[in-house]
Amino acid sequence: MNKIMNMKDAISKHVKSGDFLFIGGYIARTPMAAIHEIIRQGLKELTITRSNAADDFDLMIGAGVVKRFISTFLSLGLYGLGRCYRRSLEKGIPHKIEVEEYTNLSLPMMLMAGSMGMPFVAVKDMLGSDLLKVRSFMGENKYKMIASPFDGSPTLLVPALNPDVAIIHVQQADEEGNAQIWGIGGDCKVGANASKKVIITCERIVSREVIGKDPSRTIVPGFKVAAVVEEPFGAHPGYTPGFYDVDFSFGYLYQQASNTVEGFQAFLQEWVLGIEDRTAYLDHYVKRFGYAAFKKLNAKFDYSYPVSYAY
Amino acid sequence: MIKEYIKPELMACCGAREIKNGDVVIVGTGFPTMSANIAKHTHAPEAMLMQESGVIDADPKRPALSVGDPCLNPGAAMIGGLVEIMGMTLQAGRVDVGFLSGSQVDKYGNINTTVIGDYHSPKSRLPGSGGANPIGSLAKRTLIIALHDKRRLAERVDFITTPGYIDGPGTREKCGLPPNTGPAVIITNKAVLGFDPETKEAYLQTYHPDCSIEEIKANTPWDLKVSRQVCPTAPPTAEELRVIREVLDPFRMIAIYEKRGYI
Numbered sequence: 001m002n003k004i005m006n007m008k009d010a011i012s013k014h015v016k017s018g019d020f021l022f023i024g025g026y027i028a029r030t031p032m033a034a035i036h037e038i039i040r041q042g043l044k045e046l047t048i049t050r051s052n053a054a055d056d057f058d059l060m061i062g063a064g065v066v067k068r069f070i071s072t073f074l075s076l077g078l079y080g081l082g083r084c085y086r087r088s089l090e091k092g093i094p095h096k097i098e099v100e101e102y103t104n105l106s107l108p109m110m111l112m113a114g115s116m117g118m119p120f121v122a123v124k125d126m127l128g129s130d131l132l133k134v135r136s137f138m139g140e141n142k143y144k145m146i147a148s149p150f151d152g153s154p155t156l157l158v159p160a161l162n163p164d165v166a167i168i169h170v171q172q173a174d175e176e177g178n179a180q181i182w183g184i185g186g187d188c189k190v191g192a193n194a195s196k197k198v199i200i201t202c203e204r205i206v207s208r209e210v211i212g213k214d215p216s217r218t219i220v221p222g223f224k225v226a227a228v229v230e231e232p233f234g235a236h237p238g239y240t241p242g243f244y245d246v247d248f249s250f251g252y253l254y255q256q257a258s259n260t261v262e263g264f265q266a267f268l269q270e271w272v273l274g275i276e277d278r279t280a281y282l283d284h285y286v287k288r289f290g291y292a293a294f295k296k297l298n299a300k301f302d303y304s305y306p307v308s309y310a311y
Numbered sequence: 312m313i314k315e316y317i318k319p320e321l322m323a324c325c326g327a328r329e330i331k332n333g334d335v336v337i338v339g340t341g342f343p344t345m346s347a348n349i350a351k352h353t354h355a356p357e358a359m360l361m362q363e364s365g366v367i368d369a370d371p372k373r374p375a376l377s378v379g380d381p382c383l384n385p386g387a388a389m390i391g392g393l394v395e396i397m398g399m400t401l402q403a404g405r406v407d408v409g410f411l412s413g414s415q416v417d418k419y420g421n422i423n424t425t426v427i428g429d430y431h432s433p434k435s436r437l438p439g440s441g442g443a444n445p446i447g448s449l450a451k452r453t454l455i456i457a458l459h460d461k462r463r464l465a466e467r468v469d470f471i472t473t474p475g476y477i478d479g480p481g482t483r484e485k486c487g488l489p490p491n492t493g494p495a496v497i498i499t500n501k502a503v504l505g506f507d508p509e510t511k512e513a514y515l516q517t518y519h520p521d522c523s524i525e526e527i528k529a530n531t532p533w534d535l536k537v538s539r540q541v542c543p544t545a546p547p548t549a550e551e552l553r554v555i556r557e558v559l560d561p562f563r564m565i566a567i568y569e570k571r572g573y574i
Contacts, residue, residue, distance in 0.1 A: 026364050026392075027379035051393055052364075052379070052441055073441030077377045081438065089436040101425070104363055105397040105445035112394055124402050125445035128474040128486030134430055154487035183384040184364045185392025239381045246381065302385060 002175040003228045007277060010199050010227040011037045015165050018067075020047040022111070022161075022195050023056065024168035026186030027077065027246060030056050030238035031169040031201050033231045033278045039063045040273060049111075049163065051104045051187045055237070055254055058082035062264050063272070064094040068137055070161070072104050078248070079255035084264060093261060100136045102126070106158050108187040113160035114194030120144075120157045127156060166195035168220070169235045171242060172210070173202040177225025180217040183241030189219040197226040203243050205230045214307065231278050236285075236297075244297040249289075316547050318500050319568035320555055321519060322456065323349060324547045325498045326410065329454050333357045334407040337396070337446055340377055342456050343410030345555065345565060352554040361400065363442040365392040374564050378442075397442060401449050404489065409450030411443050415468045416457045418513050418533045420475025420494030420506060422447060423468035430470060440472050447473035448488055452495035458572050459499035461532045476511035500573045502527050503544055504535075512536065517544040 005013070015021065015038060023031060035056050038046075042065075048057060049070035057074055060066050062084030074082045087093040102110070106123045113121035126132055126143070135142045141159055148155040168188050173179040179200045181188065192198050198220055205228065211218060232243075237250035257267035275281050286294050319342070326346025330336060332355040338347045339362075351358045361367045362378040369375070370386030384390060391399075400406060413422035414437055424443055428434030447453050453475075457463050475494045477483060483493055497504040497513055505516035514536040518527055520543050528535050547555075555565070 027377055028364075028381065071439055073439040075438040081436075086436045090433055101439055103440040103444040104393055104442040105402060105449075108393040109398060112398075124487075124489065125448045127448060127488050128471070128477045128483060129440075129444055129448075130425070130430075130471040131440060131444060156487070182390075183381070184362075184366060184379055184390060185395075186364055186379070187393045189392060190394060241381055241384050246376075248376070299381075 003177050003225060004175050004205060005227050005229060007033060007037045007201070007229050007231060010034070010229045011041055014197055014199055014226050015043060017044040017046070019164040021049070022163040022166040022191040023048055023050050024166065024186065024188040024191055025050065025056065025235070025238060026052055026184055026188070027054060027238050028184045028186065028235075029169040029181065029188070029240050030054070030235045031167045032056055032236060032238060033234035033281070034167045034169070034199065034201050034229070035060060036272045036275070036281070039065055039268070049107070049161065050191060051107045055082075055251065058084045058258065059272075061085050061088050061097055062094070062258065063268055066097050068098045068100070070100045070102065070107070072102050072107050076251065076255055079251055083255070083258035087261070098137045100138045100142060101131055101134065102158070103131070108190055110158050110161045111187055111190040111194045114162045115190050118160050120159050122155050123158055124156070127154075161194055163191070163195040165197045165199060166192040167199045167201065168192050169201045169231070169240065170219070171202065171240060172204050172206045173200045173228050174206055174208045174211050174222065175228060176208070176222030177220065177228050178208070178211045178218050178222040179220045179225065180211065180214070181219055182217060185219075192220045193224065198224050199227045199229065200225050201229045201231045201234045203232055203234065203240055213309075215309070233282055234278060241299070243299050245299060247297055249293075316552060317566060317569055318519070319565045319573045320547055320552065321544065322498050322500065322573060323555065323565065324551050325503050325544060326454055326456070327353065327551065329452065329496060330355050330358055330408055335359045335361070335400070335405055336408040336410070337361055337363060337401065337406050337442070337450065338410055339412075340375055340380075341568070342412070344375060345559060346410065346454075348559050349551055349554055352558060353550055361396055363393060363396050365395055366390050367396075374560060397445055401445055404449070406446070406450045407452060409446035409453045410456065411447055411453055411473060412456040413473070415463060415465050416455055416497060417465045417468045417475070419477060419479060419511055420453070420455060420497065420513060421468050421471045421477060422455065422473040422475065423470045425470040425472045427469055443473045447475065447494070449492060451492055453493065455494055455497045457497055457499050459501040459527070460530050464532055466533045476506065479511050480509065501530065505538070507536065514538055515541055517542055519544045520546060
């Protein structure tokens with residue numbers, strides 16, 4: 001089935017206010033174009049999750065679309081603490097989000113459990129830390145301590161997660177949604193497969209035949225996918241291996257802008273609300289910083305050796 | 312007078328010396344990467360480095376600015392994701408050394424990267440655990456990098472994001488953390504602190520050549536015990552400096568740590 005549609009349709013058709021979203025990425029392959037569209041469509045009260053959140057989650061929090069965050073971490077990396085995240089939790093601007101905190105081990109394990117239909121999973125971290133002393137909207141179901149039924153040892157259980165929708169950005173997919181990545185994975189594969197619906201955004205649409213030439217790269221099979229959106233440069237200012245590098249200057253621009261509420265609002269207007277779609281975003285980028293700056297982000301080519309699946 | 316080395320270089324070397332040949336090491340960016348690579352280029356060529364994002368044995372052609380940096384991709388031995396590293400490697404008990412830094416570190420090596428002040432109405436909200444809690448919980452030896460002053464070091468952290476020895480001897484085991492894990496040293500800009508095997512409290516092991524024991528004690532918020540074998544930290548060797556400056560960091564990016572107070 002051909003599931004290709006534009007970003008506007010993919011978001012309006014498959015994401016609604018109040019949904020629980022897994023949003024993939026790890027600086028690598030952040031679905032930033034989809035996030036901009038979510039903000040533009042004025043969705044509200046979303047619950048969002050992923051390990052190691054960055055500028056994309058900060059932007060959503062600042063834009064006021066988030067109610068709850070199942071988190072492990074949020075920072076702007078090289079550029080320090082997430083400004084909107086801090087303002088939300090310290091000052092309630094634009095409102096105080098609810099945060100349920102896990103770690104980069106337990107959260108991926110919870111998504112993995114969700115992807116396999118398991119009800120919960122045992123993890124070995126968080127013990128003895130204050131992460132077990134704070135509970136937010138998940139309440140008693142944040143975790144349970146039990147005596148292992150096998151040897152009686154104290155065992156920490158955390159619940160499986162099954163988000164309503166996963167949005168991930170990949171290098172290539174076919175029209176049905178068979179989605180392929182290469183490079184750093186983060187928790188993308190488990191997060192996508194744990195979710196009830198998957199939206200794939202990709203650098204390029206390829207044929208089913210191309211997918212079949214190297215099917216080991218596929219992380220989500222097409223039958224689980226609801227929509228496929230071709231969105232070149234869709235992860236900017238993050239990167240996509242083989243397509244473009246991290247835009248460090250833009251990261252600095254966001255940090256500087258988000259230092260103040262006014263600066264953040266101006267950024268939001270300039271790069272998200274006042275922009276029609278990703279094509280207009282790219283136009284604006286080139287107008288603002290020049291074609292050379294855009295060109296400089298483009299990845300060099302260093303192809304891997306082709307592999308043979310023949311028998 | 313031209314300084315022979317800068318403090319971040321000395322600290323990176325202190326970290327490197329804690330790594331043994333053949334160790335499996337989870338690294339972050341900055342100091343940890345630098346330390347692990349110094350070790351790999353000197354006394355520990357068989358050390359195996361990995362990033363929590365999913366990369367094993369990367370061969371970056373520029374210093375990685377995050378654990379998700381694209382330069383970690385080409386040349387790696389294996390790339391998976393968080394489940395492969397945090398689950399199949401760390402939780403499986405295969406990691407020897409983890410490197411962590413903290414906004415606040417206490418005398419039992421507990422680390423706070425969650426919040427300064429009250430959790431529910433924070434004075435300053437920090438990023439959260441990320442990979443720190445599992446690394447500090449499950450790596451056999453955790454190396455902690457911290458600034459040495461009474462704000463960054465604490466008698467007790469405001470929030471235990473990552474457990475050190477928690478409340479002292481036996482607490483880790485009682486909480487169910489695996490045996491023979493926990494912090495090995497705190498490397499600061501003034502000293503290297505070890506952990507007393509009996510009390511699990513951090514004590515002064517070596518002091519950096521430009522610092523005095525008195526100065527270090529005055530900048531430590533608990534009654535810092537001093538090792539009977541206390542001595543100055545060995546300065547970087549010529550070989551260590553050569554590796555840092557010629558191989559790992561020709562653009563001297565490590566100097567940014569001086570601006571962050573590592574002097």
